[in-house]
Amino acid sequence: MVDHPLLVTLFILLLSGIAMLGYTMPEQVRDWFKPAPPQQVQQGPAAPPKKQERPPDVDPISLTDADTILVIDSNQFFTTDGVKALRAIVEEIEALDYVKSVFWLDDIPNLNIFGLREPLVPNERASQKRLDAAREKTINHPLVGGQLLSVDGKTLLLMIKFDWLYVLDDEACTTGLKEVAKKVTAEYPDVKFSFMTTGRVPIYLTAVRTHNANKVKYQVIGYGMILLMAIILFRGISAVIIVALAPMFGVFLTMGIIQFFDFQDNPFNDVVLPVLLSLVGLTDGVHLMVQIRKHRASGLSGRDAARRGIQEVGLACFLTSVTTAIGFGSLSLAHHDTVREFGYSCVIGVLLTFIAVVTVIPLACRTWLGRSIHKGYGKGIIDRHLGRISVIIDLVLKKTKLISSLGISLTAVLILISLTLRPDERRANMLPEGSEAASALNHMDQAMGGLEHSRVRVYWNDQIASDSPEVLIAISEVDDLLNQESLIGHPISIRNILAALPGDGPPEERMSMMDLLPPPLKRAFYTPEYRQAEVSFHVQDLGIAKYGPTFTRIEEGLNAIAAQHPQFRFELTGSAVWRWRNLYQIVVDLAASLGSAAIIILIVLAIAFRSLRLGLISIIPNMFPLAVTGAFLVFTGQALEIVSVCAFTVCLGIAVDDTIHFLTRFREEQLLVDSDEEAIRRAFTGVGTALIMTTVILVAGFSTVVFSDMRDQRIFAIMSGLTIASALFGDLVFLPALLAQYAKRSQVPAMEESEAAIDQPAEETLVRD
Known part of the structure; x- marks a missing residue:
């Protein structure tokens, strides 16, 4: 990645070209890979279909078939002016070229056995006594009371269907109808009607409109917050620019390439995925940049500093990307199409973002941008105060048995509490509150x-x-x-x-x-x-x-x-x-996603660190933040919903990142020092700055979505922020205690070869490792 900048540049351009095809002509690319339609095989004459009695050509009435429902509230439906206003409203709406039909009280078929026309709503010349009698009769009509008119007579429904050939804009299906109704009502000053629209079209349009508005607003706010926090923490603008380039490129690639799979209209993909990938890419980018800055500050050239940075954290970044992809990929086991597509998109995005991090950052560090990335190193808020935070490690290492036991028991208790979560689903959750x-x-x-x-x-x-x-x-x-x-x-x-x-x-x-x-x-x-x-x-x-x-x-x-x-x-x-x-399926999907992801991540970590013991130790700091979030949902009276399933799995993929970076550095330090406690201290010193910086940036990024008017997006943001913050606590408190208590050299068979290497010079050990 560092020694061959020309090849890396060509590779970046190739990926960019593929992504551009996704933005510009995805349908054509999909057509290239579509299999040819199977050839029709001639068969003998088919048996004549069995005759079945069919109902006559009658269009039955429907109390549910409407594109938009105009809801009218008033106590004056059965007054002279009220009747006039209602019929005028219906007449004006039916006159609209894009309205196919309006079904309301006057369209209810006769129940008169003689077939005589007897309208439910009398004409405007009827006396008030007759209108009052009609009100009672209408409410008691089986097709009206509780169907088109509330039993208290104060809410009336107009069931409107559209001729979609003439619908020119979305507002005509909602606001346009209300404006017509209000204009007609204004001609009857004594009549007080209020109007709302509902039904499948208004609900869909509201969800899409809010989704599109939030997609832009919260990405801009989120990225702005991330940039601001990065500048404050890095104390160097060039380092921030380089770190930001990688996730930006990763998001650009992902949002273009998922167009080939037709996943781009998924609500989670449009709003959550870009922010999520930005934060995932930023996490690895911060870890890599912290190492590169350190080596640049020690006097190495941009090329050599980038080389050393890749050598030291490249494997950890790769492992975090793999485990994060596994966590996201487990969503493919879900039965809900939206969740499955989100999982597939996350896997694609995480892998592309990892490629962006390990190509863009080293390449940029070799350019003029990388000349001053070390300026401000050691002067940031976290760098200056890391020594004070180090007392946490000293305290933890003095009480390893107590803290490790506390971590295990607390995680178990919180998991048991989380298991009391019950699934639920409301249609209103997809709509902005107050809409x-x-x-x-x-x-x-x-x-x-x-x-x-x-x-x-x-x-x-x-x-x-x-x-x-x-x-x-x-x-x-x-x-x-x-x-x-x-x-x-x-x-x-x-x-x-x-x-x-x-x-x-x-x-x-x-x-x-x-x-x-x-x-x-x-x-x-x-x-x-x-x-x-x-x-x-x-x-x-x-x-x-x-x-x-x-x-x-x-x-x-x-x-x-x-x-x-x-x-x-x-x-x-x-x-x-x-x-x-299918409500129970939410629980099944969550159990399948978390269970399969946790097992696969355990196996990956055990293989990567050549120690099943370390893989088992990593379970506590990885499950603790999920248990905290689950218990939070229980205590706040929340239910387990589709958005919760996505958030839990996403959180597992993110929470494991810090654990991997700490364990990777711990294993490296064990090669250089004789004391396990000293290895833990040096691991904390080595990755503590990056861990805290990424946590602050991630929480700041997710916190912007907490102010969304969409409940699902708020829940996702709160769960993610809480999980990431508690993951830092688990990695800085419980993980060191568990390592000191259960990962001593004599207990780690995979370390035997490494112990033999302790007598070799440090540089030779690093090279061999």
Whole structure:
């Protein structure tokens, strides 16, 4: 890396060219490597498909199919001006060229068995008495109360679908609709309406908009904080520039090359990955630069100082990159696509950042930039006060048995506390707190029983006629079961609709009235051709773990109903149910990621240091920071989420770096001195400055994201900062005690050859080693 600058420069240019292809033409490059489509093999004539009865060409009504939901709050829906304003709002919105349809109270099909038009909302000429009666009737309507109108009559929903061919900008789908509604309402000064938008489009747009804003803002703030802290700690601008060049180049390479894998739209990749790689690259860069500055200050040339720096910390940097890549790579075991892609991207990024560090920094040190990198060496805050911090080592070495036992027991206790973490997931966590989308989600929970819908599907075999009363009986039992649960909001099925028809009687009579229903209404929850029906219900965004007992009771109840109706099958389904079923997978993914990463890192360290004992000793300082962070989550009432799985694994990859640098220096010092305690002291003196500097810089970098309005990003930053800070404590307190207690020369078989070399001159020993 130092002796062949021309080859290194050409290699850097080659990597830069590959990255530029990723930025400019990734699709074309991906097409080059796509396998050719398989040739079609001619087969004999296919068997004619079995005829199946199909439902008629009817468009059933849907209470959930909307791109955007306009939420209107008011006590004046059923007043003369309120009715006028509502119809004017709907008319103006439907007139927009990009709006395909608006579904609201006036679009509810008739339940009048004679087919006479009887609108739920009277015209504006109706008396107030009639309007009040219409309000009660509307709230009690099975398709309206708790579905399109809250049971208190104060929240009304307009379900809006778009013609995407005419949608010209994102704001039209949210702000544009509200502006139209506000403009119409302004014509009725006595009417007080307030508007919010929610639904899949507003939620998605809010998440993307905030993500893009944070991507730029927090990278700029984070890099600025890192640069400022580096200048303060290094006390030399040229050293800071050289150290900063390496992670910048690593991020440039990574963000270009991951485009070939189509990972660039991952939310963690856009915001977290650049900052994370910058910090990882900065860690190795600081360790390397500290050594180079020391040798430059001792009088060596830029070339020789870079050579010695690579020789002394190059292996440690390589090991930290490998172990960090292993930690990140373990995320590939996760079942969540976002987590897996983030893991793959981190592995690519860590390896490219290591290449950037060991190529850019030595090369830059040979240029005019490297002439003054030693200026300010020994004058930094940490350099000047390192001697005072060294009393920690003296204290630790006096109480090795006590401190090592304390480290082991404390780590074990914190791990046990961390094991009490329970998985959970909320949709609002992906949205900035205080945003309209998050407020609308909360409002929908309170007013409508939740925005999200799930359902129970009811199937029956061909031994049951589709108009059999037993179908209605089974559906009614499911409906009764759901109504027993307080967290289940407003179940609706064909039973509710039939109950709203005039008259009363047993299921045989009610089922015979099915043909009186309008086809769009009848087939909204009932498809006799497919022998299935469904009961739909609302789910609040309270955290899916809270629904665990509820869904468990519902499934048990469905099994009991199925036992009474052997010709029927019942299925609890929906996005909320799917998330609940797969919630345990978060724990499985975390256990698989941390477990596999810890085992592989242990093996790598044992091989690298030729000592299983040192590999086992490294477990405590590596697991201690993770245990501290896990206990912190427990004590602060946090749950185990997808972002936590990513943060834990990332933290393991970063926390092991300091341990590796300390162990590497300890093994080198054991070759030069007879006393293990002296080797520990010299290891601390040798790497202490770099360890503290990197910790301060890393914590400062992550701390900037703590002020993000995205909860997931804040959690990730807090966990990372806490882990890195506690990792420094573990490496400066517990690791020296463990080494002094359990890694004595007589206990390390791999050191026998090294002990024999102690009698040789120091320089000869270093060369041979």
